[in-house]
Amino acid sequence: MLIDSHHHLWAYDPEEYSWISDDMSVLRQDFLAAQLREVAAESGVDGFVSVQARQSKQETEDLLKIASEEPLIRGVVGWIGLADSDVESQLESISGRSKLVGMRHVVQDEPDDRFLDGEAFNRGVSLLGQHNLVYDVLIFAKQLPAAIDFADRHSNLPMVVDHIAKPSISAGKMDPQWEPHFKELARREHLTCKFSGVATEVRDADWDIETIRPYWDVALEAFGPQRLMFGSDWPVCLLRTGYQQWLDTVRELAAELSEDEQAAFFAGNAIKAYGLDA
Numbered sequence: 001m002l003i004d005s006h007h008h009l010w011a012y013d014p015e016e017y018s019w020i021s022d023d024m025s026v027l028r029q030d031f032l033a034a035q036l037r038e039v040a041a042e043s044g045v046d047g048f049v050s051v052q053a054r055q056s057k058q059e060t061e062d063l064l065k066i067a068s069e070e071p072l073i074r075g076v077v078g079w080i081g082l083a084d085s086d087v088e089s090q091l092e093s094i095s096g097r098s099k100l101v102g103m104r105h106v107v108q109d110e111p112d113d114r115f116l117d118g119e120a121f122n123r124g125v126s127l128l129g130q131h132n133l134v135y136d137v138l139i140f141a142k143q144l145p146a147a148i149d150f151a152d153r154h155s156n157l158p159m160v161v162d163h164i165a166k167p168s169i170s171a172g173k174m175d176p177q178w179e180p181h182f183k184e185l186a187r188r189e190h191l192t193c194k195f196s197g198v199a200t201e202v203r204d205a206d207w208d209i210e211t212i213r214p215y216w217d218v219a220l221e222a223f224g225p226q227r228l229m230f231g232s233d234w235p236v237c238l239l240r241t242g243y244q245q246w247l248d249t250v251r252e253l254a255a256e257l258s259e260d261e262q263a264a265f266f267a268g269n270a271i272k273a274y275g276l277d278a
Contacts, residue, residue, distance in 0.1 A: 001046050001047075001263070001266070001267040001278075002043075002044055002045050002046050002047075002266050002267060003045070003046060003047045003048070003229075003230070003231045003266065003267040003270040003271060003276070004048045004049070004154055004230065004232050004234070005046070005049045005194050005231040005269075005270040005273075005274075006049060006051055006162065006163075006194050006197070006231030006232065006233055007036070007048050007049070007098065007231070007232055007233065007234045007235075008031065008050065008051055008052075008053040008198040008233075008234070008235065008236060008264050009031055009032055009033070009036065009050055009053075009063060009066060010030070010031055010054075010059075011027055011030050011032060011062075011100075011163055012028055012030050012031075014028070016054060016056070017053065017054060018035075019054075019109075020198070024239060025226070026212075026235075026238045026239065027090060027235060027236065027238065027239070029054075031158075031234075031235045032066070033069070033070045033072075033073075035071075035235075036048065036072060036073075037072065039071055039234060039243050042067075042243070042244065043243055043244050046267070047072055047073070047074040047078060047276070048064050048072055048073050048074065049073075049074060049075045049076070049101070049270060049274060049276070050066070050067060050073050050075070050076045051076075051077040051104060051136065051162075051182075051268065052077060052078050052079040052104055054079075055079050055096075055105070055106055056079065057079065057080055057081075057189065059078075059079065060078030060079050060080065060094065060100075063076045063078060064076055064078070064097055064098070064099065064100060067098075067099040068098060070097065070211075073099065074099070074271075074274075074276040074277060075099050075100075075101035075102070075274045075275075075276050076099050076100050076101060076102075077101060077102040077103065077104050077113075077134070077136050077274075078094070078102070078103055078104070079102060079103060079104060079105065080094065080124075080225025081124075082103065082105055082121055082124030082125055082214075083118060083120040083121040083124055084085060084120075084124070087123070087124040087127060088127065090166055091127055091128075091130075091131055095131035095132075095133065095215070096131070098256070100133070101133065101134060101274040101275060101276065102133050102134035102135060102136055102160070103128060103133055103134075103135055103136070104135070104136035104138055104162075104206055105121070105138070105193065107137070107138055107143060108138050108139050108140050108143070108166065109187060110127070113142055113143050113146060114146045115143075115146070115262060116139075116143070116146040116147060116149070116150040117149065117150070120242055122150075122153060122154075125154060125156070125157065126154060128157060129156060129157045129158075130170070131183055132147070132275070134157075134158045134159065134160055134273065135136075135157055135158075135159045135160075136159070136160050136162055137150075137151075137159055137160065137161045137162060137165075137191075138162045138163070138166075139161075139162075139165055139166065139254075140165070140166045141165055141166060141167045141168065141175055141177050141181070141182070142177060144165055144177070144178065144181035144182060144184075144185055145181060147161075147165070147185055147187075148184055148185050150179065151185060151188045151190070151191060152188070155188070155190060156190065157190065157245070158190055158191075158192075158273065159188075159190060159191045159192075160191070160192050160193070160194060160273055160274075161185065161191055161192070161193040161194065162194050162197065162228060162231075163194060163196050163197030163198065163200075163201070163231075163233065164182065164193060164194070164195060164196075164197075164198060164215060164219050165178065165181075165182055165185070166197065166201055167179075167182070167201060167215060168201060168203060169198070169201045169202045169203060169207075169211065169212075169215065170203045170204060170271075172250060173201075174214055174218075176248065179218055180221060181263035182218065182219075182232065183218070183221075183222045185222075186222035186223045186227075187232055189227075191223075191227070192223065192227045192228070192229060192269060192273045193219060193222075193223045193227060193229070194228075194229055194231040195219055195228055195230060195231065195250065195265075196230070196232060196233045197214065197231070197233035197236060197237065199240040199241040199246060199249075200210055200233060200236055200237055200239055200240050200241075202240055207240065207241075209249050209252060209253065212249060212253065213253060216250075216253045223265055225257050225261035225262075225265055226261075226264055226269065226271050227269075228265055228269065228270065229264050229265060229266075229270045229273065230241050230247075230250055231270075232246055232247070237253065242273040254266070
């Protein structure tokens with residue numbers, strides 16, 4: 001079985017997806033269920049977790065509607081205003097919806113590197129466990145110190161670290177502010193991690209498996225094969241790699257794992273982390 005733990009869908013609108021800049025022309029088109037089915041057919045993916053791409057309750061509703069009609073989508077990680085004063089009512093209105101498995105905030109875009117310390121935001125996050133929702137941690141490497149404190153603050157809430165915390169990747173040079181803090185974050189047993197979005201962070205014009213391998217080695221050492229999962233970050237990954245190229249790269253990296261460990265990495269860990277139907 002192959003579960004892609006991280007992908008996005010959108011009906012492209014330049015105002016709604018303003019983060020898609022002029023140099024991201026490949027993303028300036030619709031990526032919806034029809035395109036997802038093509039990816040699944042070409043790459044043999046059995047299921048996907050759809051993740052929010054803009055901070056909008058309407059997008060969450062749209063994703064849930066698509067998921068209700070598309071069996072390939074096993075779960076949805078949505079968005080609500082976790083720092084809002086009415087967060088309880090927002091959660092009440094959406095929790096229990098079929099295939100809703102988690103929430104995410106685009107912390108990487110917050111100007112304050114200590115955004116995760118915010119009192120109102122933490123109050124909202126603390127309510128997620130009551131609704132059986134996971135929290136996805138989307139940060140840059142520079143925000144890892146805050147993420148460590150944040151994880152400690154919510155030690156009973158399952159969390160998933162997106163994109164191995166987005167190190168800045170250059171050939172032959174490890175991101176110095178990523179590795180030690182990433183390893184420290186991984187010591188928190190209530191966290192799992194997605195090996196996704198990695199090629200997108202490559203700063204060089206080209207990359208190959210040896211560019212990615214050092215980050216795989218650190219992620220595998222830190223989280224182990226039972227807390228690391230495959231993800232593509234499609235279609236954002238198209239900025240640097242085709243879907244099949246990324247999948248082939250990760251399969252080659254994961255070839256060192258046992259058969260059971262590969263099964264966990266490529267499907268089982270996502271099913272467990274998000275409570276997906278197997």
